[in-house]
Amino acid sequence: MKTKLYIDNGQFQAGITLKTEMEPEKNNMALHACVNPNDVIENRRNLAVSLGCTLEDFVCANQTHSSNMQKVSLADKGRGAERLDTAIADTDALYTLDSNLVLCGFTADCVPVIFYNEVKGLVGVIHSGWQGTVKEITRKVFSHLQQAEQCDPADFHVQIGSSLSQERFEVDQDVYDKFKALGYADEFMYYNETTRKYHIDNQLTVKQQCELAGIPLEQIAMDTTCTYDSPSGFSYRQDKQCGRHLSFIMRK
Template structure:
């Protein structure tokens, strides 16, 4: 497991592939061989971080730009079954303490964040579809404009994802990134392969910078899920299994 932050107030981590665990430490009920294995993995993780499985909140990710404000009443949703997970959403945020917000990925970009004074935390799933829909930018704009969070108080973690070297796409996807109007710098065309290679992490960082978030507020883990042996990679393996990025604020 990668631990990005672990102090008296914030715990922010991401599970990684581990061959000694059930289903290689897969945490996703929607992409597994046996749901009982995933629940056991989740319960073990909850014990490791001093939480209950009922403190976790899970989304049903659909590569959307939808986000959801989690409250105390949502605790435990999606923890034991897909049936009660937060439907059709790819980002969660909350002002409540002791709730573990989660995001799944296997090449897509996980984004975790907290605010130094506003007590908000969040978890975002931004695959390429989420990025071209500007899910991260839209959520932070909402927090700034509707939840009165100051832009300079955010601290953001961009977690492991597929790197530009391995994120190979055709013109249809590249054109959607170009249409954003600010991603050209992160699109590389390989003449011999007739393919484009895109840096999804850096495109998201650019989105954050466009709304006033500074580079020093952003932490980036450049581990490539495709190249790293501890990475779940849908592009590389076409198999089941997902990382889980999660964040919790203590009282």
């Protein structure tokens, strides 16, 4: 299985690609972290076929661990799909009100957030590594959508994708302090006396940000697969040369 589908309800289709030993570059989907760009493009084309669309329907961003978001439209079709220099610059969240656009996010331990709003026909993806989490990118996106797009938080459905587990995400005091400063992440952290490291649950912190944004708990799903421990996971912490998962969502 090369893809895990999270949502496939006729109107919305969303999921995450998986590391697969038999595929070129193990099914790596990232042009910014690859050996052969043509292999990545071929992997993306195969994904497009499985989704019943073409690679030209993809929209990708150059992610920078920012809290920047971008509204995209059909005019952005194909950006970043085959070339890095056409991707949406310096952006870690994409959303659209247009159908038949595949919004893409890339991760290898960071938390992918995929969401849709049935009432507005709006879909989006967020890349929230620990830096994005302490910048509260997820909370900012939903706040923006409430104000700029008149979305009701109660209408959002969120899927938090697989990422680095709390057990594997060990950090020093400086990162702990940043999470501590959020004021609501204390219960998602613990200190290991033996290693003198802090362990943080980035997923649950992001989930908390969704709840603080007003999204009903029962409309937030979470894939707790650890990208470090799973054979189908790309983990930057485990291998600095690893590929990337592609999280996607499309409204048909």
